[in-house]
Amino acid sequence: MSTTTDRPTITVPGSGIPKARPVKARRRGELSPLGKALSHGALTLASLIALFPVLWIVFISLGPDKTDYLHPGAILDKMTTSNYSTVLFDTDFFSWFGNAALVSGVTTVVGVLIAATTGYAVSRMRFPGHRPLMWSLLVTQMFPIAVLIVPMYTILSTLGLLDSYVGLILVYSTTTVPYCAWLLKGYFDTIPVEIDEAGRVDGLSPFGTFWRLVLPLARPGLAVAAFYSFLTAWAEVAFASTFMLSSDKYTLAVGLQTFVSEHDAQWNLMAATAVLIAIPSSLLFYLVQRHLVTGLTAGASKS
Amino acid sequence: MAVAVQGAPSKGSRAREPRPGLVERFKRSYSKHWYAYVMIAPVVLVLGVLVLYPLIEGIWLTLTDATSLNSARQIGVNKVPASYNFIGLHNYADILWGPGSYDRFWSHFVWTIAWTVLCVCLHYSLGLGLALLLNQKLRGRGAYRLLLILPWAVPTFVTVFSWRLMLSDGGAVNTVLGALHLPEPGWLDDPLGQKAAAILVNTWVGVPFMMISLLGGLQSIPAELYEAAEMDGATAWQQFRHVTLPGLRTVSSTVVLLGVIWTFNQFAVIFLLFGNGAPDAQLLVTWAYRLGFGQQPRDYAQSAAYGVILLSILIVFTSFYRRWLARNEQANG
Numbered sequence: 001m002s003t004t005t006d007r008p009t010i011t012v013p014g015s016g017i018p019k020a021r022p023v024k025a026r027r028r029g030e031l032s033p034l035g036k037a038l039s040h041g042a043l044t045l046a047s048l049i050a051l052f053p054v055l056w057i058v059f060i061s062l063g064p065d066k067t068d069y070l071h072p073g074a075i076l077d078k079m080t081t082s083n084y085s086t087v088l089f090d091t092d093f094f095s096w097f098g099n100a101a102l103v104s105g106v107t108t109v110v111g112v113l114i115a116a117t118t119g120y121a122v123s124r125m126r127f128p129g130h131r132p133l134m135w136s137l138l139v140t141q142m143f144p145i146a147v148l149i150v151p152m153y154t155i156l157s158t159l160g161l162l163d164s165y166v167g168l169i170l171v172y173s174t175t176t177v178p179y180c181a182w183l184l185k186g187y188f189d190t191i192p193v194e195i196d197e198a199g200r201v202d203g204l205s206p207f208g209t210f211w212r213l214v215l216p217l218a219r220p221g222l223a224v225a226a227f228y229s230f231l232t233a234w235a236e237v238a239f240a241s242t243f244m245l246s247s248d249k250y251t252l253a254v255g256l257q258t259f260v261s262e263h264d265a266q267w268n269l270m271a272a273t274a275v276l277i278a279i280p281s282s283l284l285f286y287l288v289q290r291h292l293v294t295g296l297t298a299g300a301s302k303s
Numbered sequence: 304m305a306v307a308v309q310g311a312p313s314k315g316s317r318a319r320e321p322r323p324g325l326v327e328r329f330k331r332s333y334s335k336h337w338y339a340y341v342m343i344a345p346v347v348l349v350l351g352v353l354v355l356y357p358l359i360e361g362i363w364l365t366l367t368d369a370t371s372l373n374s375a376r377q378i379g380v381n382k383v384p385a386s387y388n389f390i391g392l393h394n395y396a397d398i399l400w401g402p403g404s405y406d407r408f409w410s411h412f413v414w415t416i417a418w419t420v421l422c423v424c425l426h427y428s429l430g431l432g433l434a435l436l437l438n439q440k441l442r443g444r445g446a447y448r449l450l451l452i453l454p455w456a457v458p459t460f461v462t463v464f465s466w467r468l469m470l471s472d473g474g475a476v477n478t479v480l481g482a483l484h485l486p487e488p489g490w491l492d493d494p495l496g497q498k499a500a501a502i503l504v505n506t507w508v509g510v511p512f513m514m515i516s517l518l519g520g521l522q523s524i525p526a527e528l529y530e531a532a533e534m535d536g537a538t539a540w541q542q543f544r545h546v547t548l549p550g551l552r553t554v555s556s557t558v559v560l561l562g563v564i565w566t567f568n569q570f571a572v573i574f575l576l577f578g579n580g581a582p583d584a585q586l587l588v589t590w591a592y593r594l595g596f597g598q599q600p601r602d603y604a605q606s607a608a609y610g611v612i613l614l615s616i617l618i619v620f621t622s623f624y625r626r627w628l629a630r631n632e633q634a635n636g
Contacts, residue, residue, distance in 0.1 A: 031441070072475060142451060149596070
């Protein structure tokens with residue numbers, strides 16, 4: 001247990017290694033050498049377990065044959081990047097990538113923007129309907145996919161939005177917006193109301209206060225919400241494979257499955273595609289990871 | 304949500320004067336709260352059009368015998384109108400106590416409950432353990448944190464797919480087990496192995512979120528509390544029991560609630576790990592999806608009825624959970 005009350009570890013940008021702290025005599029909360037060794041051991045083991053499946057798929061993706069995953073030892077002798085060049089140049093990878101990027105990007109921007117105004121409203125204002133709104137944000141989290149997917153399918157088809165980006169973005173917003181609004185509400189709660197009051201005194205409208213003062217302060221919360229929305233849309237399979245019908249509209253998650261048909265399972269190509277898909281989300285993750293701790297729990301841990 | 308009640312003081316509390324007429328009240332409420340309403344309008348619209356309306360439509364479907372054979376559909380240029388009938392609560396009766404209801408519903412129900420309890424316990428205890436380790440003064444804890452949340456950054460379908468390769472018959476996991484002369488279970492074929500594999504993968508997927516949330520909670524516990532506890536001669540265990548756990552209460556109640564909801568409805572892990580196989584390891588939600596989309600003819604009505612049952616279970620659970628939390632809160636002051 002640490003004695004620190006400061007914000008999470010400050011990391012040197014780009015290195016992920018904590019800044020060296022001034023050397024002090026051992027004080028309360030610091031560990032004995034044995035405790036340190038044990039903690040390092042446990043954390044190293046846990047990191048290995050966390051990392052292994054990701055590394056494994058990178059390794060498999062280097063084997064040229066589709067059954068290489070069954071005898072991984074053989075891959076060492078014949079490592080090649082041919083899977084990657086096949087996926088990049090001989091498949092629809094780039095159009096799937098573009099579709100997924102478009103859908104996830106718009107979902108993120110739209111979702112976070114409207115979730116932010118709602119989060120702000122429920123955090124700062126008490127209006128009739130406040131509690132039911134908070135409840136419905138939670139209840140929406142509980143919706144099993146089975147209850148919505150059939151009616152959504154009919155609605156989208158009536159509106160002519162089947163097989164369209166707009167339709168998919170709308171569907172994803174129903175998952176991301178309620179959670180983001182909830183998360184951001186918690187974050188806005190930690191921003192002192194005095195800031196709003198000062199803004200009002202200076203003649204800003206509620207929107208102005210929100211836009212010019214509160215939003216910039218809520219950047220860590222926004223980053224986490226954006227990350228969550230992006231990842232949800234980037235990695236969603238069930239809706240995308242049900243609603244996107246023509247292969248040039250597929251997102252990556254759906255396109256990936258075309259490598260494995262009943263007759264021919266090209267696991268090697270699938271592995272390479274999977275690695276390529278994981279790269280953008282990992283980069284985004286790296287950008288926001290410093291904010292994750294504060295962003296996720298700011299509101300919930302306050303009271 | 305414990306979070307809902309706390310927070311900023313209200314800006315526009317209701318007027319205290321004698322109650323004016325309905326229209327007048329509506330006008331006043333509007334002029335006082337219109338900022339709030341404008342701000343929540345987009346979300347209310349999205350939820351109303353894309354959640355509430357499909358929900359009502361879905362509930363209506365459960366009262367019919369709709370399948371893909373009698374629903375409105377397009378064959379070539381011909382539009383075939385829907386021809387399903389209203390059959391009342393028959394679907395629910397059939398699911399809950401119709402012939403074969405044990406194999407179709409109750410066995411999945413029991414497994415879903417066991418799955419939720421096991422997974423959330425594993426998520427929470429492993430997450431808390433790692434959060435405690437990370438919250439110490441330790442070299443390189445930023446790097447550890449980065450590595451430990453990595454599973455969260457990679458899309459689920461990518462990692463589940465990797466697990467599938469690792470757990471397959473000649474895959475990495477069994478090769479290691481074989482080299483150690485341990486039994487090599489058929490993770491993806493044997494019914495018990497499938498359940499174990501599903502729990503293993505879902506635990507791996509879910510721990511990072513718990514860990515980060517609980518780490519945030521740990522960092523918000525004031526250090527003075529530990530100092531005071533130490534002055535009173537509390538052991539490490541007593542500090543954990545009487546300072547750490549109570550300090551985490553708000554975060555814990557939120558993440559456990561979310562964890563239960565998400566695990567109960569976990570679709571991707573089971574679906575991607577087993578596809579249409581593994582009838583025993585199907586959760587209620589994947590079973591419902593299979594009824595609706597994974598078979599011919601597609602049974603829309605029963606699938607939706609499963610959905611409504613799932614949703615009701617979660618709503619009942621949540622209201623009891625929140626009541627229980629509120630009572631605990633009072634008991635502990």
